[in-house]
Amino acid sequence: MTDEAKVRLTAWVRGRVQGVGFRWWTRARALELGLAGSATNLRDGRVEVVAEGPRTDCERLLELLRGPQTPGQVTGVTERWSEPRGAVGFEER
Numbered sequence: 001m002t003d004e005a006k007v008r009l010t011a012w013v014r015g016r017v018q019g020v021g022f023r024w025w026t027r028a029r030a031l032e033l034g035l036a037g038s039a040t041n042l043r044d045g046r047v048e049v050v051a052e053g054p055r056t057d058c059e060r061l062l063e064l065l066r067g068p069q070t071p072g073q074v075t076g077v078t079e080r081w082s083e084p085r086g087a088v089g090f091e092e093r
Contacts, residue, residue, distance in 0.1 A: 006052060006054060006055075007052070007082070008037075008051070009037075009058040009080075009081060010081075011062060012049075012079075013047045013074055013076075014045075014074070014075050017070075017071075017074060018041050020071040022071045023040075023093075024092060025070065025071050027091075030051055033060055033061055035052060035053040035090065036087035036089055037049070037052050038093055049061075051087075052086075062077065
């Protein structure tokens with residue numbers, strides 16, 4: 001268990017990321033990292049990823065979202081950091 005402070009990462013992922021298993025893949029990676037949150041399809045074609053946990057684990061998820069192994073095709077990721085809100089589990093929405 002780490003003493004590292006927990007944070008909340010909100011990332012908006014652009015590209016061809018809906019209908020390609022992106023949310024499922026994101027959920028699997030987040031759970032492997034021990035993060036809680038959600039991956040939600042947005043009406044404009046983006047996916048919003050919310051993850052809470054130690055900052056280093058959230059940063060690792062962000063690296064994975066920007067990496068070449070994602071399903072579909074990511075053309076950009078915008079991030080915002082904030083205080084955690086107590087998310088539990090990881091949902092696909």
